[in-house]
Amino acid sequence: MIRWVLAFLLGAQMVAADVVTPTRTLRPGTLITVQDLTIRDGAHDGAFDRITDVAGQEARVALYAGRPIAFDAIGPPAIVNRNQIVPLSFRTSGLSITTEGRAMERGGVGDRIRIMNLQSRATLFGLVQADGTIKVTQ
Template identity: 50%
Template structure:
């Protein structure tokens, strides 16, 4: 009989926490500690730790009290739409550089479309930490 209360404690489900928006946050805003809170609920697909969301950019509007999903967030944008960006293509010893115009906004590691200003050709590339867009194999 003494083991019965102990078994009940062991069988009790662990309470999980979910990251929720503490207030309504507009899309394209960088998330700070005042924007987020932990709620004592377990929501599938929602973030479980505040550190996963802090410093990230909201890709959609986050409404107060609603769970924050990983798909709702992304790295902060370093390139804006219509911004002039350096394009870089590298294959072995060959390197080609050109100037382009970003057709969308994005953060480090995002793939965006860029129009090469010399040829007016639209290419896709990945944004590097220095703000350049790398196109071609391995980009």
């Protein structure tokens, strides 16, 4: 209440906002649950303001207790792990090629990751699909 009175008296504009913060430090790769999160007062650009947007996601970097969770700090849970053998598919103009590759990075659905074709040893890029296959894009 005092901060609102001070803001009014000083002519400053303060915006009340909520931010989502972890209740404990979360390591990269941790699946975030509702129990790991809390809402705190404070405005922070580029941070989540709803627990439902964060729960079920995976920490991409270390998330520290009490600090706002930035948009780029989390993402969909990884379904492909580094060095995992994954099916590759490439389709264009009626041509369809399927083979196996090795994932060079971890990735969740929709992530663009590097993969190595096991036949040619060429490094390619592809998008992780919901079924764990990689759709080659380059």
